[in-house]
Amino acid sequence: MIEGLYIHVPFCDGKCHYCAFYSVPYSREKGAAWLAALKREAEAARSEFGPFAFSTVFLGGGTPTILPMDQLEALLGVVGRLIEMREASVVTGVSPVSTQEKKDAADTAATTIEWTSEANPGSVDGDKLRLMKSAGVNRISLGAQAFDDGVLRQLGRRHSVKDIYAAVEAIKSAGFTNWGLDLIACVPGVSLEAWRESLCAAVALDPAHVSVYALTREEGTRLDRDHQAGVIALLDDDEQLRMLDLAEEVLGAAGLPRYEISNYARPGFECRHNLSCWRGGNYLGLGCAASSRVGNRRWTNAADFESYLTAGAREEEVLTPLIDGVERLIFGLRMAEGIDLEAILLACGLAGSPQEAAWKKTLARLEGEGLVVSGGGRWCLTTRGRELADHVAVELMP
Ligand code: SF4
Secondary structure, three states: OOOEEEEEEOEEOOOOOOOOOOOEEOOHHHHHHHHHHHHHHHHHHHHHHOOOOOOEEEEEEOOHHHOOHHHHHHHHHHHHHHHHHHHHHHHHOOOOOOHHHHHHHHHHHHHHOEEEEEEOOOOOOHHHHHHHHHHOOOEEEEEEEOOOHHHHHHOOOOOOHHHHHHHHHHHHHOOOOOEEEEEEEOOOOOOHHHHHHHHHHHHHOOOOEEEEEEOOOOOOOHHHHHHHOOOOOOOOHHHHHHHHHHHHHHHHHOOOOEEEOOEEEOOOOOOHHHHHHHOOOOEEEEOOOOEEEEOOEEEEEOOOHHHHHOOOOEEEEEOOHHHHHHHHHHHHHOEOOOEOHHHHHHHHOOOOOHHHHHHHHHHHHHHHOOOEEEEOOEEEEOHHHHHOHHHHHHHHOO
């Protein structure tokens, strides 16, 4: 079963200095061409894998909210048709034929599926939010990034703090209760006190979810070039840890415990889409540069706009039991819930294999070093283990 649907909307209104995600500048013509290609890809996916039973939908990018109303409506329609197939099979067992049946199916989808859309403060407004809500979107992830105009400019963002407040107001007015903010930590020049103020400004808005990503240097970004040219120096490991610890302290005190290394939520508001992916669930990714995982197959569409329009190449790989197992271990340990090693071994067909003994030996050693802890049939990272999560991951590689 394919639990999740991800659609990568490739458009942005510029390039943030730290961003390595695939994006192209938006134009109306490109938007129309992309939507036509997306519809074709969705139809092909439906023929190959449908009918669908998605539990989660995620519109990411890029910037889904950069699309004007008519193109946003068309994008929502692509998802709506795929969801309708899900409700046709799950709710009635047959395709819905009457208008009422279709309405009932859509209503059921809206309440049972977690449907997230990313939104940018500079491009989202009340009309777009109401349109998304009426189509079934029930979760918004807002790319706030910082509550300081100087830091936003430093990051190459094109919105202001005022835009963030206006966007949050619009999100609340449109009736969304499940919404969150993305923040960037560890920006050079930002003191601990200034970071605390940003975190406090974020929690004062009462989000249900906050993601905190440390600023990292990705190849090909302006940040990377500036770093290599000596224009900017990133924080060292200890400074980074202090910033991330402070995030955990402030967000935890505000009722948003850390449920994954970079993610905090009010209990019950964790991102179900990401949880499913981290637990090794199947997902379909549509759009240029989107990845899919179905069973032991994984493929990624070419990160190339023109080639996507002509249904161009995609990279395919077969997930061996070993690759599948190690990924479930590493992503699973990043979550506070940790991993059920026996369940992972069974899911990957590795129970009783030499790898089982090897992983058990490694985990026991890491427990001795205070990096992981076991109990109730599960393994979790300790606080120190979270700080050294990359080291733990390397140790678990076969
Ligand atoms: S808006 Fe998001 S996707 Fe676009 S360049 Fe900035 S970080 Fe990247």
